[in-house]
Amino acid sequence: MIAVTVRVKDPAAARILAELLRSAADAETDRGQARHWRGAARRLDDAVRPFRYTPRVQRPQHTDIDHEAVRRVVRGELPLPLLTRAEARLACWHLTVRGCSAPEIAERVKVAPRTVTRWRTEDGVTGCAVGADR
Structure with missing residues (x-):
């Protein structure tokens, strides 16, 4: 098994790579390898899709209610x-x-x-x- 790490900064390039992985998975005869490639494409899609994140805020520590x-x-x-x-x-x-x-x-x-x-x-x-x- 060979592990490859790919960092894609451009969202458009990530989408293209995800589509290429999906088309390769469709042509692959080994079901396990195809599933692996589809998973990689899904992770690329998740990385491109904006997500909601509410950062933690530094709240006041006093005990009384204002x-x-x-x-x-x-x-x-x-x-x-x-x-x-x-x-x-x-x-x-x-x-x-x-x-x-x-x-x-x-x-x-x-x-x-x-x-x-x-x-x-x-x-x-x-x-x-x-x-x-x-």
Whole structure:
């Protein structure tokens, strides 16, 4: 077995290489080798496709909840302050009650949308408005 490492910086070249690997896999008689080449083409496609990544932020470490900062995030007053984890969760709850979507909440609170969904599940709160005034 020979291992080859190929680094492709140009997305267009990566797409061309992926197509060449797929056409070679279609012509290959050895099923294992064809599967290997299709996997390599799939990994090239994954590398070219943009992905969502929310970088971690350095959150404040104070233990008290700054209710004014939470209010500013809920109202959407710019610039949005950086919240502690507890403040972010409280703001998530308030925005959920107001009927905001998970991606919108995640953007305001600076967490991943999956985190918003997890917090909602843990708190037993659904995404619908619960008689809150906007």
